[in-house]
Amino acid sequence: MAYIVLVGAGNMGFAMLSRWLAKVDDTGSVVEPAVLHRCTVRAQNTFAVVEPADALRERAIKAGAHVYASADELPAEPRPDVIIIATKPQTVAEVAELYSSRLAPDGLFISVAAGAGIATIEKRAGRSLAVIRCMPNTPASIGEGMTVCCPNTRATAAHRAVAQELLTSIGRVVFIEDEQLMDAVTAISGSGPAYLFLFIEALSQAARAAGLERELALLLAKQTIYGASKLALESADAPATLRKQVTSPNGTTAAAMTVLLRPGNGLTALVHQAVSAAKAKSIKLREP
Known part of the structure; x- marks a missing residue:
């Protein structure tokens, strides 16, 4: 079981969270709400959310996540296995710097912020770590999203598998190796x-x-x-x-x-x- 922290519960962050926290029955089928499907990650992971906006925080609480207003409120232990950055592109670097020391030694940063490059996250994190940059789109909220992921050289097959598991619950997922293509991906499926x-x-x-x-x-x-x-x-x-x-x-x-x-x-x-x-x-x- 992985401990996953979602930073930012705006439209895309909450779209993903609502899928991950969907209730499932003994067969793994989603039973609440009825529109959700293909989600099995709830039983396999623990989720926390950091969101400063009161209304968005309340929404995440109702979805069933452990919710905090700032990074300072997060418990020191356990350290997150995965930190997902779902903030505005302009704040990704700041988030990477703020949270890098909280990430587990073999942990993973996943960024779903448009435009923010892997190099920016690596530089501001201040240490060598696994990063997977992803571009999902809003149909993720009904499980019909299209997500394209690009890993850095530190991301292992296990890290890719974690990202695949999380993001498949919101739709289709493909990996590419050339980050330069992410700008075109953003312009096509993201926008x-x-x-x-x-x-x-x-x-x-x-x-x-x-x-x-x-x-x-x-x-x-x-x-x-x-x-x-x-x-x-x-x-x-x-x-x-x-x-x-x-x-x-x-x-x-x-x-x-x-x-x-x-x-x-x-x-x-x-x-x-x-x-x-x-x-x-x-x-x-x-x-x-």
């Missing part, structure tokens, strides 16, 4: 949910402009995006093939595609620009 939410907004607004009432417009937009996303995930066909299957020659979809695929200012060009801007910001965030 990606916001792109889809914006598209749902735009599609529902267009539906209303086309004459549909508000609730129906939003339902059509949400379910269409959900269904199409699930089809893309489960189908053996490439997204381009699926798109062409919907697009009959000279039909309604083809008319829409002439707008969305317009060279220079169509949807593809806008997405490229958006991802480029997000990637550039991620690079800037990890600069010393």
